[in-house]
Amino acid sequence: MHDRLIALELDPAVAGASEVRDYWLLLKPNVMSLVVFSAAAGLYLAPGRLHPLLMVVAILCIAVAAGAAAAINNSYDADIDRVMARTRRRPTATGRIRPEDALAFGITLACMSIMVMGLALNWVAAAVLALTIAFYVFVYTIWLKRRTPQNIVIGGAAGAFPPIAGWAAVTGDVSLAPIALFLIIFIWTPPHFWALSLDRCEDYARVGVPMLPVVAGADKTRRHILGYTLALLPVSLLPWWLGLAGGLYALAALALGAGFVQFALRLLRDRTHRTAMRTFRYSIVYLFGVFLALVLDKAAHTWGPAW
Amino acid sequence: MARDQDGRRRAKNIALAVILAALAALFYLITIVKMSGGGT
Numbered sequence: 510m511h512d513r514l515i516a517l518e519l520d521p522a523v524a525g526a527s528e529v530r531d532y533w534l535l536l537k538p539n540v541m542s543l544v545v546f547s548a549a550a551g552l553y554l555a556p557g558r559l560h561p562l563l564m565v566v567a568i569l570c571i572a573v574a575a576g577a578a579a580a581i582n583n584s585y586d587a588d589i590d591r592v593m594a595r596t597r598r599r600p601t602a603t604g605r606i607r608p609e610d611a612l613a614f615g616i617t618l619a620c621m622s623i624m625v626m627g628l629a630l631n632w633v634a635a636a637v638l639a640l641t642i643a644f645y646v647f648v649y650t651i652w653l654k655r656r657t658p659q660n661i662v663i664g665g666a667a668g669a670f671p672p673i674a675g676w677a678a679v680t681g682d683v684s685l686a687p688i689a690l691f692l693i694i695f696i697w698t699p700p701h702f703w704a705l706s707l708d709r710c711e712d713y714a715r716v717g718v719p720m721l722p723v724v725a726g727a728d729k730t731r732r733h734i735l736g737y738t739l740a741l742l743p744v745s746l747l748p749w750w751l752g753l754a755g756g757l758y759a760l761a762a763l764a765l766g767a768g769f770v771q772f773a774l775r776l777l778r779d780r781t782h783r784t785a786m787r788t789f790r791y792s793i794v795y796l797f798g799v800f801l802a803l804v805l806d807k808a809a810h811t812w813g814p815a816w
Numbered sequence: 817m818a819r820d821q822d823g824r825r826r827a828k829n830i831a832l833a834v835i836l837a838a839l840a841a842l843f844y845l846i847t848i849v850k851m852s853g854g855g856t
Contacts, residue, residue: 527824527828528824529828532828625842629846
């Protein structure tokens with residue numbers, strides 16, 4: 510199942526006919542926005558001060574590293590991306606960018622983002638960045654994605670590292686507080702992707718990627734989604750419990766979490782693709798909301814009256 | 817066809833030049849910030 514699915518035979522008419530825009534799309538810019546936002550939140554929440562230019566450089570490095578990992582992922586998954594409806598327009602799937610070119614592009618960006626982070630900020634942050642890319646490429650893309658329905662559970666850690674990188678860029682270390690931010694994204698990732706894969710189940714089955722709905726069925730996946738959204742409630746309160754955030758954040762996290770649980774419960778009753786996609790979209794709102802609440806809570810404590 | 821290819825190649829070269837120039841400017845600014853004690 511995990512063997513390369515389809516030998517890539519590129520149409521000579523399109524092979525290598527790439528434009529600048531194709532290289533931009535290779536970085537999965539829509540995914541990058543969430544990475545940048547969570548990393549920026551990590552930077553803002555960390556104790557200490559950083560020159561504004563260095564803050565911009567840190568966020569840029571994290572964004573480029575995420576893009577590099579995405580480019581390498583696109584290169585490796587070109588064979589299955591060609592078959593799946595959701596991904597068949599990707600530049601490596603259409604053949605406009607050759608997989609080996611995408612790989613070279615990704616490795617170049619990865620090296621540059623790590624080097625600049627190390628030289629401009631510190632080497633702890635650079636190491637976290639390197640770990641993020643390595644985890645996404647080797648653990649998720651190459652090892653787990655085509656082998657186990659737990660692919661997104663373990664592999665999801667890669668998407669949870671950016672706030673740690675942002676925090677480390679300011680402090681030069683990794684403490685419990687950024688690990689709490691990591692855990693929120695780590696627990697959030699499975700229900701987020703499983704809601705999407707409920708809608709795209711046939712796609713994943715066609716290419717042999719063992720997402721949970723393909724292997725265990727839609728009903729079990731819906732129960733797992735509910736379990737993870739329930740687990741998110743206490744995990745999302747960790748920043749409050751650790752003293753990183755105040756009551757304003759705790760209330761917002763509980764309200765957003767209750768919304769997520771409500772969507773998961775609705776998904777158990779209403780088995781339509783529409784509800785699955787609504788749950789998927791809400792999960793994005795949830796994560797933006799939780800990190801925005803963390804930022805606003807700190808801003809309220811810093812600039813507003815004492816709470 | 818060949819003209820299309822030339823156009824695409826030129827656009828990619830310009831994009832690369834812009835990125836390199838931006839990087840050079842960024843390194844220059846980072847150096848200034850670090851030397852003035854504004855870094856970590």
